[in-house]
């Protein structure tokens with residue numbers, strides 16, 4: 001915060017690296033909502049502006065974000081419906097945030113990095129198929145490897161799904177194939193665990209000399225979805241081998 005010579009104050013923000021273009025847009029939004037500060041001699045105190053009594057509630061943040069998304073039309077109606085189902089999923093918050101970034105195409109894929117002026121060793125090629133550029137849609141949907149992963153998931157869940165052209169629709173397909181609230185919750189977990197596991201394997205291949213391994217990624221997402229569901233009491237208690245055998249059976253208990 002610095003004075004401008006006329007008695008008023010303005011924000012002077014410093015960053016450790018150059019901001020991406022989309023971050024500059026966020027910064028502009030932030031500066032618009034940051035209130036002008038008036039200094040006084042009274043003691044500082046925390047006050048959450050969205051509640052009358054000043055106490056922080058997650059609910060008020062959720063409602064604020066909902067109004068922002070609705071008013072700015074970040075998503076169209078069908079995307080908004082999917083987004084609401086995604087944030088309701090019993091998944092760790094870091095994974096929800098990651099899935100949200102996929103839907104906004106804001107994860108640091110090679111193509112995104114290069115478009116924001118960051119040098120990427122080895123070019124923009126996908127590490128799994130070594131032929132196409134690594135965009136978000138490619139990595140999670142169109143890549144031959146991603147296709148094998150989703151086909152393995154569909155076989156596991158007993159689903160027949162033609163992989164749709166974007167991750168919103170794929171999430172919708174998963175939930176649409178579920179016949180009860182419990183199964184929807186489980187399928188939603190598995191969708192999150194799948195994109196999370198594909199991303200983790202991609203990072204292992206790039207940064208830790210990992211290898212493309214279909215069985216490994218499928219086993220990882222089975223374990224993650226089972227652990228997340230049990231931890232948040234969102235799937236009936238079952239053993240891991242039962243979950244691997246038939247998650248639908250576990251979810252119908």
Ligand SMILES: [Zn+2]
Nearest residue numbers: 126128129143
């Ligand atoms: Zn690929």
